[in-house]
Amino acid sequence: VRIFSGSSNPLLAESICEMLGAELGSVTLSRFKSGEIYVNYEESIRNCDVFIVQSLSHPINELFVELLVMIDAAKRASARTINIVMPYYGYARQERKSAPREPISAKMVADVLTTAGASRVITIDLHAPAIQGFFNIPVDHLTALDLISEYLKALNLPNPVIVSPDAGRAKTAEKLANHLDSPFAIMFKKRPAHNESVVTHVIGDVEGRTPIIIEDIIDTGNTIVNVVESLKERGASPAIVCATHGLFSADGLKRLEHPHIRNVVVTNSIAIQGYPPDWLKVLSVAP
Numbered sequence: 001v002r003i004f005s006g007s008s009n010p011l012l013a014e015s016i017c018e019m020l021g022a023e024l025g026s027v028t029l030s031r032f033k034s035g036e037i038y039v040n041y042e043e044s045i046r047n048c049d050v051f052i053v054q055s056l057s058h059p060i061n062e063l064f065v066e067l068l069v070m071i072d073a074a075k076r077a078s079a080r081t082i083n084i085v086m087p088y089y090g091y092a093r094q095e096r097k098s099a100p101r102e103p104i105s106a107k108m109v110a111d112v113l114t115t116a117g118a119s120r121v122i123t124i125d126l127h128a129p130a131i132q133g134f135f136n137i138p139v140d141h142l143t144a145l146d147l148i149s150e151y152l153k154a155l156n157l158p159n160p161v162i163v164s165p166d167a168g169r170a171k172t173a174e175k176l177a178n179h180l181d182s183p184f185a186i187m188f189k190k191r192p193a194h195n196e197s198v199v200t201h202v203i204g205d206v207e208g209r210t211p212i213i214i215e216d217i218i219d220t221g222n223t224i225v226n227v228v229e230s231l232k233e234r235g236a237s238p239a240i241v242c243a244t245h246g247l248f249s250a251d252g253l254k255r256l257e258h259p260h261i262r263n264v265v266v267t268n269s270i271a272i273q274g275y276p277p278d279w280l281k282v283l284s285v286a287p
């Protein structure tokens, strides 16, 4: 077995290697002046089970092509299997057509990875679990819910309520509520435009409680800010915000510095840029 890292999250790849007592493989990843990507494995990987750690975070298109070039180089170096450890699967939010003449980009990503030569994909908390079925190769769909749940249990929060920020996350919120033996509430939202959302109504009792919001992705943070403000209007205390993937696009992290947010909990499925603020807890998915 040989483990290599793309450019998206080398620290996570190193932590994974540490847990396994393995050494991270050496690979040259560089760019030509034209922007074309060059990859060279610096050791023989003939007949090896190669694991490539790469999240499709920022800049997603660059990281995606880098991954494809890494897969191609591994295939041509006679690797036995090429296993993609993709903690964050980008393009997952485009998993169906919601208007005519739109792509299903999550399926396109699956097709391209497979065509390039991937033998297996290991991923965490897909935006839509059905994306597993977009592949004709094995997909290990892991979850960070237990990790988040154990962390929350240890906080021993008084009077919590688990909050699903939209109907799509209700099942996850229910699971977390069962783990923590807490009640749960569901918010309903509509999206007037990309990266915008408005809370329309809430089912469940949030007044006087500490909301624990559970999301799959925090991107710009707009959804969370709307949810938190609407919880405040309904008499809830400042919230704990949890998500598996912290993308924090367009100053998303700054947006979460909000008087009604106590703490934000994410995992290291995506590398955090810069020094994390003290109200941000980053749990490691390396184990």
Ligand code: R5P
Binding pocket: 093, 165, 166, 168, 195, 196, 197, 215, 216, 217, 218, 219, 220, 221, 222, 223, 224
């Ligand atoms: C979408 O349905 C996802 O579950 C998240 O709610 C969404 O991606 C969050 O995006 P943002 O942080 O930009 O509002």
